[in-house]
Amino acid sequence: MSTAIEAETAPDAGVRELSYAQALQEAMAIAMEADSRVFLMGEDIGVYGGAFQVTGDLVHRFGEDRVMDTPISELGGAGVAVGAAMAGMRPIYEFQFSDFATLAMEQIVNQAAKIRYMLGGSVSVPLVMRFPAGSGTGAAAQHSQSLEAWLAHVPGLKVVQPSTPHDAKGLLLAAIEDPDPVMIFEHKLLYKMKGPVPEGHYTVPIGKAEIRRPGRDVTIVANAIMVHRALEAAERLAARGIEAEVIDLRSLRPIDTATIIDSVKRTSRLICVYEGVKTLGIGAEISATIAESDAFDYLDCPIVRLGGAECPLPYNPELEKAAVPQTDTIFAAVSDMLANRI
Amino acid sequence: MSISGSPVQTVAPQFDNRPRIYGRLSKPQLHDALRKMILIRRFEESAEEAYMRGLIHGTMHLSIGQEASAVGSCLPLDDRDYITSTHRGHGHCIAKGAEVNRMFAEFFGKEDGYCKGRGGSMHIADPTRGNLGANGIVGGGIPIAVGAALAAKKQGRDSVVIAFFGDGANNEGAFHEGLNMASIWKLPVIFVCENNNYGMSTSTERSTAVRDVATRAAAYAMPGVVVDGNRLADVADASFEAVERARRGLGPTLIENKTYRIRGHSRSDRNRYRTKEEIASWQARDPILQLEAELTEFGLLTSDEANALRASVETEIAEAIEFAKTSPSPHVENLTRDVYSN
Ligand SMILES: Cc1ncc(C[n+]2csc(CCOP(=O)(O)OP(=O)(O)O)c2C)c(N)n1
Ligand SMILES: [Mg+2]
Numbered sequence: 001m002s003t004a005i006e007a008e009t010a011p012d013a014g015v016r017e018l019s020y021a022q023a024l025q026e027a028m029a030i031a032m033e034a035d036s037r038v039f040l041m042g043e044d045i046g047v048y049g050g051a052f053q054v055t056g057d058l059v060h061r062f063g064e065d066r067v068m069d070t071p072i073s074e075l076g077g078a079g080v081a082v083g084a085a086m087a088g089m090r091p092i093y094e095f096q097f098s099d100f101a102t103l104a105m106e107q108i109v110n111q112a113a114k115i116r117y118m119l120g121g122s123v124s125v126p127l128v129m130r131f132p133a134g135s136g137t138g139a140a141a142q143h144s145q146s147l148e149a150w151l152a153h154v155p156g157l158k159v160v161q162p163s164t165p166h167d168a169k170g171l172l173l174a175a176i177e178d179p180d181p182v183m184i185f186e187h188k189l190l191y192k193m194k195g196p197v198p199e200g201h202y203t204v205p206i207g208k209a210e211i212r213r214p215g216r217d218v219t220i221v222a223n224a225i226m227v228h229r230a231l232e233a234a235e236r237l238a239a240r241g242i243e244a245e246v247i248d249l250r251s252l253r254p255i256d257t258a259t260i261i262d263s264v265k266r267t268s269r270l271i272c273v274y275e276g277v278k279t280l281g282i283g284a285e286i287s288a289t290i291a292e293s294d295a296f297d298y299l300d301c302p303i304v305r306l307g308g309a310e311c312p313l314p315y316n317p318e319l320e321k322a323a324v325p326q327t328d329t330i331f332a333a334v335s336d337m338l339a340n341r342i
Numbered sequence: 343m344s345i346s347g348s349p350v351q352t353v354a355p356q357f358d359n360r361p362r363i364y365g366r367l368s369k370p371q372l373h374d375a376l377r378k379m380i381l382i383r384r385f386e387e388s389a390e391e392a393y394m395r396g397l398i399h400g401t402m403h404l405s406i407g408q409e410a411s412a413v414g415s416c417l418p419l420d421d422r423d424y425i426t427s428t429h430r431g432h433g434h435c436i437a438k439g440a441e442v443n444r445m446f447a448e449f450f451g452k453e454d455g456y457c458k459g460r461g462g463s464m465h466i467a468d469p470t471r472g473n474l475g476a477n478g479i480v481g482g483g484i485p486i487a488v489g490a491a492l493a494a495k496k497q498g499r500d501s502v503v504i505a506f507f508g509d510g511a512n513n514e515g516a517f518h519e520g521l522n523m524a525s526i527w528k529l530p531v532i533f534v535c536e537n538n539n540y541g542m543s544t545s546t547e548r549s550t551a552v553r554d555v556a557t558r559a560a561a562y563a564m565p566g567v568v569v570d571g572n573r574l575a576d577v578a579d580a581s582f583e584a585v586e587r588a589r590r591g592l593g594p595t596l597i598e599n600k601t602y603r604i605r606g607h608s609r610s611d612r613n614r615y616r617t618k619e620e621i622a623s624w625q626a627r628d629p630i631l632q633l634e635a636e637l638t639e640f641g642l643l644t645s646d647e648a649n650a651l652r653a654s655v656e657t658e659i660a661e662a663i664e665f666a667k668t669s670p671s672p673h674v675e676n677l678t679r680d681v682y683s684n
Contacts, residue, residue: 071550
């Protein structure tokens with residue numbers, strides 16, 4: 001287990017600094033080189049390079065047959081990906097914004113997720129869907145949501161959420177190689193973030209959380225951009241003598257309960273930080289995991305959830321900031337929690 | 343132009359060589375239409391400038407070059423009528439009577455904005471004047487328009503509804519489902535497709551199986567009309583005819599205004615999918631300059647009158663920006679206000 005985000009990559013491999021978007025693009029290129037079944041579908045992913053420039057110039061390398069611009073038809077496009085996967089291809093379908101998953105829920109939830117089970121295991125649906133998600137860009141209510149918990153609620157889907165360029169590449173490669181439908185949520189504010197990424201092929205296991213920072217006083221479980229805010233808060237807390245352990249969830253389904261339970265047993269305190277709406281979200285699942293486990297007896301104080309506000313995402317930048325946990329919010333919550341520690 | 347017969351018709355000039363609109367509207371009404379087009383243009387240019395100076399955040403979609411479609415389509419409407427609009431909706435909004443001061447206030451994220459700073463450019467609405475809202479979801483407004491028409495019919499009102507949408511939207515299920523329902527229930531809806539030849543980077547040639555979106559009307563047994571969307575008179579003639587038909591209870595019409603967006607899709611577009619020459623060829627057909635020339639030719643506008651219109655638009659824009667700047671910002675305590683009615 002590594003202790004810092006940078007230390008995670010093997011020191012020997014050719015490691016460069018890549019942005020999160022470049023890391024995703026590299027994963028797709030590697031998969032397309034290695035496997036002729038892999039192809040990309042999505043809106044404006046060809047010559048435009050994707051709304052967030054993730055596919056970039058892949059169309060020039062692989063041609064329009066393998067980097068397919070679709071019409072604006074999310075339901076149909078998702079269904080075409082399902083059918084192609086059932087018939088032997090390995091499609092990667094890009095949603096221009098994760099919010100548009102709502103238009104394709106039928107194919108994702110009723111078809112992709114259930115086909116294998118419903119048909120008695122006789123066929124699999126090896127597809128990947130990519131979802132640019134999250135707030136912070138001033139794009140307002142219909143372009144800023146964090147719907148990962150929706151899809152994580154559906155057995156048959158796997159849901160991952162990388163927070164670093166390293167994991168973006170490794171989890172996407174793992175997703176492409178997985179025999180079942182994998183949904184990958186990419187936070188829009190992370191696309192330009194740079195970090196070390198090994199050259200060549202590697203995977204990050206689906207279903208494994210990662211401890212980004214060890215600490216004895218409190219466990220902070222976070223996902224996506226919240227991992228970075230939690231790490232910033234942890235730095236500031238350390239200056240006050242509070243050592244927070246930060247767990248990067250990385251996978252929502254399957255969820256790595258063992259790492260969380262083990263951590264809480266050591267720290268006796270738990271805060272869940274996530275951008276999706278607080279109520280009935282990821283935090284509820286993690287809290288219940290602890291309540292149902294032997295870690296419950298170790299708790300020194302009530303669990304705290306910091307999640308998105310109970311409203312659509314507003315346009316005004318001050319309101320938008322207030323609608324999701326920020327570094328200050330996390331810092332204050334941990335400080336409060338530990339204010340009267342014995 | 344006749345209503346029945348072949349599904350696609352082209353608006354033909356009257357025998358006196360002037361579009362019908364010149365017999366229908368008075369000189370002040372024509373001046374008002376021209377002024378609205380100029381107001382839309384200057385509103386968007388000023389918003390673009392404010393965005394570049396960092397006064398507005400998020401993104402915006404400009405309809406520069408498409409003003410004739412917005413203004414001409416709305417000419418037959420009054421406050422009893424409705425529209426649903428799109429992400430590229432500033433023109434529709436102004437054409438339906440919105441005040442630019444409250445629109446700017448919305449862009450600036452202020453309480454005096456049409457959405458009290460919660461919605462931004464993509465969600466401006468003015469239900470008091472029948473503007474049921476722009477939309478962040480491509481095709482999202484189409485069935486909503488059908489619903490408003492259903493309500494009007496059920497309540498015995500003679501309101502009509504215009505659903506604006508782009509060429510890209512005609513490949514969403516919402517388009518096809520919406521047109522079919524409007525047709526089977528003979529609802530007073532005018533579907534106005536603003537075909538600017540691209541959905542983001544994807545040309546209609548690459549996205550749409552038919553050359554003219556209007557031919558799709560045949561599948562839903564309603565008239566389909568192809569119009570020069572850069573000529574106000576043609577747009578207005580087609581809209582008047584469809585509105586009258588709808589008011590008489592004869593059901594929906596699909597109008598396709600062929601036009602062009604001069605600016606990029608949004609602030610981040612690098613125009614890789616089209617040529618400078620193509621853009622220039624459409625700039626040469628600027629709808630505002632064309633209308634000015636036409637009015638002048640018909641002896642309906644002097645250069646003094648044109649200058650006076652432009653000057654009054656400048657004053658209105660300057661005052662609106664001032665209004666927006668001084669409008670109060672929302673309070674963070676009100677973050678979750680208006681999620682529910684009570
Ligand atoms: C359901 C949905 N899919 C994709 C998008 C992203 N998007 C916004 S505008 C746009 C292009 C729309 O094209 P068109 O309907 O022709 O309208 P135009 O932008 O040309 O006015 C796309 C793909 C969206 N907002 N909603
Ligand atoms: Mg278009």
